[in-house]
Amino acid sequence: MRNTLGRVVFKMKNGKVKKFFKKLYRYRIFLLMLAPAIIYTLIFSYYPMTGIVLAFKKYTYKGGIWGSAWNGFENFKFFFQSGQAWTVTRNTVLYNIMFIIVGTFTQVAVAVFLTEISNSRFRKLTQSMMFLPYFISWVIVGVMAFNIFSSDYGFMNRIITFFGGEKITFYTKPQYWPFIILFFNIWKGVGYGSVMYLAAIMGIDTSVYEAAAIDGANVFQRIFRVTIPMIMPTVIILFLMSVGGIFRGNFDMFYNLVGNNGLLFNYTDVIDTLTMRALISSNNFGMASAIGLFQSVLCFITVLIANKLVSLYDKDYTLF
Amino acid sequence: MANNSPAIKIKRGRDVIILNIIAYSFTGLIALLCLVPFLMVLAGSFSSEEAIIQNGFNILPQDFSLEAYKTVFKEPMVVIQAYATTIGLTAVGTLFGLLLQTMTAYVLSRKDFEWRNFFSFFFYFTTLFSGGVVPYFILITRTLGLKDSYFALLLPLIFSVYNLLIMKSYISAIPDSLVDAAKIDGCGEFRTLFQVVMPLIKPALATVGLFIALAYWNDWYNAMLYITDKHSEKYPLQYFLYKQVNNIEAYKKLIANNAISSSVVSSMSLPTNTLKMALTIVVTGPIILAFPIVQKYFVQGITIGAVKG
Known part of the structure; x- marks a missing residue:
């Protein structure tokens, strides 16, 4: 048997x-x-x-990844006790929340208004102008930011003094930077981001608009009762997808706008810039990988949650 | 959009006028804000150093001076070198990246390949979880020993799961019958891919190719991590710009020492602020010129990417 x-x-x-x-x-x-x-x-x-x-190791160059000695949670302890853990995590999340809310709002508004503009030459020209920033590197954006905000020659101070104000040394005053960074983030992404909403609006059946017109809807009712509700699925899906990346800081952007300017770190340091400084400037591989792992795990969890929410909202859009 | 329908025309009242005012001024304002920083760099590059020191940067040039451009071209070799590096990397990277991505996407979209879901997840998982920047840094510099090598600039950008997904959604749209017909006619997989599928997805090749090319063109990050100052001749364009703008005095010294012109120049006499602007324009120029041609392909790619995640 x-x-x-x-x-x-x-x-x-x-x-x-x-x-x-x-x-x-x-x-x-x-x-x-x-x-x-x-x-x-x-x-x-x-x-x-x-x-x-x-x-979980005390990295030495000789030992490499596998030969270095274990040191338990020392790297994490160092990271959390330095007080930087809370600052960078808070900054990363707050910046991303700001980017998502203001970005979505601007991009949807641009898409809606662009479709309402009947002069096709004006529409094409403005759309191209908005798309332009997407094509340049953050290095160039960094140069542009310096043009506008440098304290001696900056355009902003020119405007401020023109109206009789005092010059502001932006590169030593952290409180202005959330707005500056937000501006450049929106600036670089508006053309790119609005394309998706434009595509969604183009996909709306024109008969819905005809029906609305017959029912006597004015243009504002048409926008708020037809266009916006019809593109809401796209808005929600893209919103949830960006929520998945809420612990990811855009190193490219922060590093080129702020650089190693320690005066601004309290308001501008994000997880990614701190990791990179630990890696490049202080060669603290252990702490850098502890921060990296901390971030990877948080990202993994938020992506899973975001994906779950997307699937609850609409099964067709789940990523896996 | 619905403006052409007769029903709307009858109702063209105050609401339409108000909306038009809002729509035109809003999009016009945002578009202008997008353009202004470009104009500022351009105006700065054509201004004289004295004008900038006196009045600061402006949207329009305050005077006209080619001093900054002349300074850049006193030592053109470093710029040409950086251009050559970037063009070379972009060409090689785009070609091989496109080949790699198309081949992979083709297999993953074949419905008679039963393991395609497993492999799709194998690739997709890497976007969800990663080892982070430190292990990657050690991999490139120590395990693979690519420090100061062009491969350290080439390999990190050659394959991307997002591009793979875009490519896959294009290839999946090709009817199965076409592939089947090619097989019945005796085509092998490679021949089917290169002679049947590839000609059908030319727009996708253009779109994904341009995404890859833009990533290489704008890359400075990998150079920062993997190319040390001793090998500054290997800097790609954007990192070259980053280095010079952030250490403009060193750049001025370099120009003064290497100047082709016989007259001895002191680095003190060279412009600073306008030089940064002129160098930025020299670096940005080609992409702005190529922009009108490539824009529509990006729009296509983004739309597809949005639908398919």
Whole structure:
């Protein structure tokens, strides 16, 4: 009895293995085509994941990832006790909340107004102008910010003094920077972001507008009762997706606008800039990886939550 | 949009006028705000240093001077070198990146490949969780030993899951019957991909290709991490700009020492603020000129990306 059972299990296993190899052979060309991408992803994405053990080690150059000694939660302790943990996490989240709310609002408004503009030349020209910032690097944006906010030659101080005000040394006054950073974030993303909402508006059935017109809706009713409700699904999906990235700071932007200007850090330091400083300036690999892991875990959780919310809202849009 | 329908025309009353005023002024204002920083850099680059020191930056040039551009071109080799690096990286990276992404997307969109969901998740998971910047840094600099190598600038950007998803959604839209017909005619997978599928997805190739190209063109981050100052000749364009703008005195010294012109120049006599602006324009120029041609492909890509995540 036991013997036959064993044989059956063996046979089943054998069958499965055989089937697997059969498929392996059948898919050999597919697998060959996938091979470069698989190897790349293993090396550049999956292998670094094992490096998170560094967060629990005292990194030495000689020891590398595997040879360095363990030091438990020392790196995390250092990070949390330095007082920076709370500041950078708060800044990252608050900035992202601001970007999401103001960004969504501006992009939707631009999309709605653009579709209402009947002069196609004006529409195309303004849309192109808004798209322009998307194409340049943050390095160039950093130069532009200096043009506007430098205390001696900046355009902003020119305006302020023109109206009889006192010059402001923006690069030493952190309280202005949330607004400056918000401005450039919106500035760079408005053309790019509004395209998605424009596409959603273009997808609305024109018969809905005709029906609204027949019912005597004025243009404002048309916008608030037809256009906005009809693009709400897109707005909500994109909103939830950006909520998934709420613990991710845009290093490119913060570093080029603020740089290593310590005077501003209290208002401008985000998780990503702190990690990079720990890595590059102070060579504190242990703390940098502790912060990195802290962020990766938070990001992972928020993405899962956001995705769950998206799936509750509309199953078709779930990412996995 | 519905403005053409007769029902609206009858009702063209005060509300339409008010909306038009709001719509035109709002979009006009935002578009203007988008353009102003560009104008400021341009105006600054054509101003004289004295005008900037006296009045600061402005939207319109206060006087006309080519001094800043002349200074940049006193030592053109460093700029040309940075351009060559970026153009080379962009060309190679876009070509191989596109090939890699198309090939992968093709396999993942084949419905007769039963393991495609497993592999899709294999790629997709990397966007959800990552080891973070430190292990990646150690991988590039120590495990692979790519410090100061062009590969450190090329490899990190060559493959992206977002581009893969865009490509996959384009290829999935091709009817299966076309691929099946190619197979019946005796085409192998590679031939089907290159001779049947690729010609059908030319817009996708343009869109994804431009996304990849823009990522390479605007990259400064990888150079900051992996190219040390000793090898400044390997700086790509954006990082070159970053370095010079943030250390303009060193750049002025470099120009003064290497100046082609026979007259001895002292770095003190060279402009500072306008030089930054002129260098920025020299670096930004080509992308602004290419912009009208490539814009529509980006619009396409974003729309697809939005729908398919």
